[in-house]
Amino acid sequence: MLAFIAGGFVLLSAVRVISGADEITSSGTLAVTLTATMPIALAGLGGLWAERAGVVNIGLEGMMIMGTLGAGYVTYHHGVLAGVLGAIAFGMIGGALHALATVIFGVDHIVSGVAINIIAAGIAGFLAEAWFTDLPGGGPTQSPSLADPGKINLSFLSEPASNLEDKHWFLVSDLASVVEMFTKNLSVLTLLGLALIVGSFFLLWRTRFGLRLRSCGEAPEAAESVGINVYRYKFTAVMISGGLAGLGGAYLALVSTSGFQVGQTQGRGYIGLAAMIFGNWRPTGMFMGSGLFGYTQALPFRDGTHSVHALLLVVAGLLVAVAVIQWLKGSRRNAIISVVLGAVFLTWYLTTDIVPADFTKMAPYVTTMLVLAFAAQRLRMPAADGRIYRKGSSG
Amino acid sequence: MTSAVAAGETAIELTGIGKRFPGVIANHDIDITIQAGTIHALVGENGAGKSTLMKILYGVQKPDDGTIKVNGAEVSFATPSDAIAHGLGMVFQHFMLADNLTVLENVVLGAESLHGIGDDARAEITRISEVYGFGLDPDELVESLGVGERQRVEILKVLFRGARIIILDEPTAVLVPHEVDALFENLRRLRDQGHTLIFISHKLDEVLAIADHITVIRRGTTVASVLPSETTSRGLAELMVGSELPSPSTEESTVTETVLLAVRDLEVTDEDGRQELAEISFDIHAGEIVGIAGVEGNGQTELVEAIIGMRHLSRGTVTMSGTDITHWTTRQRRESGIGYIPEDRHRHGLLLDSPLWENRILGHQSRPPSVVGPWLNLRGARADAERIIAEYDVRTPGVGTNARALSGGNQQKFIVGREMSGDPKILVASHPTRGVDVGAQAQIWSHIKAARKDGLAVLLISADLDELIGLSDSIRVLLRGRLVGRFDPQSVTPQELGSAMTGAGDDR
Structure with missing residues (x-):
């Protein structure tokens, strides 16, 4: 997996040098990428918690909406720390509702999740109007401007890195951009999110609590037969899932923008779920998937017509790499298809200087689809994921 | 862990056990004495009450009458945890394992307090595996194990929790012949180390090959207690069904x-x-x-x-x-x-969560009586399912019952009836x-x-x-x-x- 990231990074760096589209690895682009990645990753992490315990949580989007609302209301009245906690609590309300429906009452997970998405959108619209209309700077669809949770600056690292980046050296400058991304204006919430992803890995895969929780997603009957209270673990997992989605909402309302807006989640809950599946229900893979989505969302805003044009070369390079791998594996037909597609992208790149502005908006999704299609994957979801479990099924 | 009991002493004594469900007497007047350090077989037809009895012994269900003594002391189990605390362990017929977890994770699950979930537990599992010749790698995924190995994981789970008395519910039902031999080798080794094994089966040759004592159950009660040297599989079968075969x-x-x-x-x-x-x-x-x-x-x-x-x-x-x-x-x-009775009735023969009349249509979805023109003939399928139930003596409440609710024998009879339909x-x-x-x-x-x-x-x-x-x-x-x-x-x-x-x- 590290080789995969490193390979992609070298490819990006090479393309930057060849095409001269400096924005594709600039610190500015990477900073926007990180900001776009975190809410997706937090939603994805929420999904991971729920699905590892065997509950499909398509209600992440709704829990995220609850989070944005909670962040907006509580931050305005009680400050930013309380606001973040409020967002988590609001998300947990959504999680509790989903847990009650799916775990206790045995409602189909998709039905419950979709219902929560619809209810949350409705509640957010209604309460936003009730809470924010009469506030100074607020309106029926948005809260007043909110305080920022704080940023970390390590200028003794970021300034040399910035100088290095401006030299535009192959690989060195690109790495400097990465250093700058983590040392300049790094939001406290970003740091918290990263810590939660690492912490979740340790909690779920290295502790007794995590083993029991995962066993509920793999084989609830087996878990019950050895005396584990399956309902309790599932309920806990879905609550945590809601809390994480709520935190993702707080990130959107406090870091990505500076206030609550109706509809600001824009389907990031679903994208988080997709990132989690892309990552094979593992935290590292989930974060990589989120990063991919985040990057392709960020790029159009950074000299989009040129950056996305350079991306054509990246796609061509990836397709050639896929072709080589497929050829070595012995599937010649796939290799030839990849080479032909790669040639098409290369021709496109060579015969044009920019891509149409309209296309830049579409590019993230096209790239994502291509990467998802070609990333040779053997996905393995938790065996009992999405299955309704009734107590007493074992024995 | 219960202290080892010398062979020859009584490990378990069941006296006058009875259990009634609404409308059914599952067990009555059951008396069994099981010697420590032996393999004791419990044989009987499907539905004779073996499983209920074992659930009572393992604390899943409470008996209505009778007493249970373990190592001479009278006990009363409210839950399986109580039974485990008294040194009992159960290996279920349908494995209770999570495929995507490792052997180690499956074994320590629920018993993390004994040896943790790390290297201590790994060492203990390796030790048990070596002592009894299981040949299991703690870090392998259960998914990649064969059926015989999975069963050994189940036995290991029980041993890991310190069980001295192990109940095996139809352990050979899922095994192929050479796996059965390997299992028997493991079981003999367990017995020689002082464990007491209760072996539930209806495969009489296997019972005769492995057991030290045999108790026969028929219609919910113990009808005979025999030694394998004094009987034949035909004699046992006649005791089981109570008539000539x-x-x-x-x-x-x-x-x-x-x-x-x-x-x-x-x-x-x-x-x-x-x-x-x-x-x-x-x-x-x-x-x-x-x-x-x-x-x-x-x-x-x-x-x-x-x-x-x-x-x-x-x-x-x-x-x-x-x-x-x-x-x-x-x-x-x-x-x-061409009619076809598949080898695995659950995977290929039936839709377990569909009623019998729908299962009647399977494989006949293009032929009468299941179809009329382009449409399915539901009435015809129901009527013909009724015919199969009557002709093939399928014991079921009706054609609307889900296939899953039938016992294995009745499911199989239904499949045979279906495949014989339309005169193949x-x-x-x-x-x-x-x-x-x-x-x-x-x-x-x-x-x-x-x-x-x-x-x-x-x-x-x-x-x-x-x-x-x-x-x-x-x-x-x-x-x-x-x-x-x-x-x-x-x-x-x-x-x-x-x-x-x-x-x-x-x-x-």
Whole structure:
């Protein structure tokens, strides 16, 4: 997996040098990428918690909406720390509702999740109007401007890195951009999110609590037969899932923008779920998937017509790499298809200087689809994921 | 951990155990005494009350009457945890394992406080595995283990929790013959180390081979307690059902001259091009049963699937009544008169969560009485499911019952009834009586015999050598994907067949 990231990074760096589209690895682009990645990753992490315990949580989007609302209301009245906690609590309300429906009452997970998405959108619209209309700077669809949770600056690292980046050296400058991304204006919430992803890995895969929780997603009957209270673990997992989605909402309302807006989640809950599946229900893979989505969302805003044009070369390079791998594996037909597609992208790149502005908006999704299609994957979801479990099924 | 009890002492004493459910008396007046350090078998038909009794002993259910003594002290278990605390352990028939977790994770789950979930637990698992010769790697995923290994994981789970008395609920039901031998080796080793084993089964040969004592249960109560040296499997079977038994033997030959199914030079390869079957040629005549013997995994599944049209032949032909059907689809084959009893009734034979009448339509979705024109004929399917239930003695509340609610024997009888519907010319029967009790087995045999008399051609694949010898008109042995021997069931002995199956016999 590290080789995969490193390979992609070298490819990006090479393309930057060849095409001269400096924005594709600039610190500015990477900073926007990180900001776009975190809410997706937090939603994805929420999904991971729920699905590892065997509950499909398509209600992440709704829990995220609850989070944005909670962040907006509580931050305005009680400050930013309380606001973040409020967002988590609001998300947990959504999680509790989903847990009650799916775990206790045995409602189909998709039905419950979709219902929560619809209810949350409705509640957010209604309460936003009730809470924010009469506030100074607020309106029926948005809260007043909110305080920022704080940023970390390590200028003794970021300034040399910035100088290095401006030299535009192959690989060195690109790495400097990465250093700058983590040392300049790094939001406290970003740091918290990263810590939660690492912490979740340790909690779920290295502790007794995590083993029991995962066993509920793999084989609830087996878990019950050895005396584990399956309902309790599932309920806990879905609550945590809601809390994480709520935190993702707080990130959107406090870091990505500076206030609550109706509809600001824009389907990031679903994208988080997709990132989690892309990552094979593992935290590292989930974060990589989120990063991919985040990057392709960020790029159009950074000299989009040129950056996305350079991306054509990246796609061509990836397709050639896929072709080589497929050829070595012995599937010649796939290799030839990849080479032909790669040639098409290369021709496109060579015969044009920019891509149409309209296309830049579409590019993230096209790239994502291509990467998802070609990333040779053997996905393995938790065996009992999405299955309704009734107590007493074992024995 | 309970301290080891010297052999000869009483490990478990059940006196006057009774258990009633609404409308059913599951157990009454059960008296069993189990010596420590022995293998004690509990035999009885499906539904005789073995499982209920074991659930009572393991604390899943509370008895209405009677007393349980463990190591001489009277006990009362409210939950399985109480039973575990008294040194009891249970190995369920359906494994309680998570495929995507490692052996280590599965074993420590729920018992993390004993040795943690890290290196201490790993060391303990390795130690137990070595002491009893289980050969398990703690860090392997359960998914990649075979059935026999999974069962050893289950036993290891029980030992890890310190059990000295282990209940095994039909442990051989899911195993192939050589895995059974390996299991018995493990069980003897456990006994020799001082463990007490309770072995529940309805496979009498196995019980006679492994048990030190046998208790027979019939209709919810203990009817006899015997020593294996003093009885035979036939004697045990009669104790189990309480009457004389039919044997599988077919009385007289009904083989005719008409070739119904002809297989010539059939070859099947897997995805990687390895040969799974090669040079398979045989004929089946009307009124003939051809038995295929072989250790499982020698190509039986592939042969059946090739004939039924589920697998692509790399060469060779399959001919039915003179018509080449090699390239026909499975549906065409079934419509033209091939019935198929699949080896795994849960995966291939039934939709477990559908009612019986819907299961009646399966495989007959293009033929009356299940269809009228382009529509399904639900009334016809229901009526015909009723007919099968009556003719084949399927014990079920009705045609609307889900297949899952039936016992294995009744599910199998329903499948046999369905496959015999529409008067097939050829029946491919893969392990038709696997995992069913002797009563249902006898009924299925008599149906196959009756159909044979009417001119049915049967390809019978079975791991039960007595069944093969009793039913077949001719027996072929399949070894490593090739037919290596041909035997006359009138003269062959199970021992001769067994050695041919393992490649020790002469190639005739």
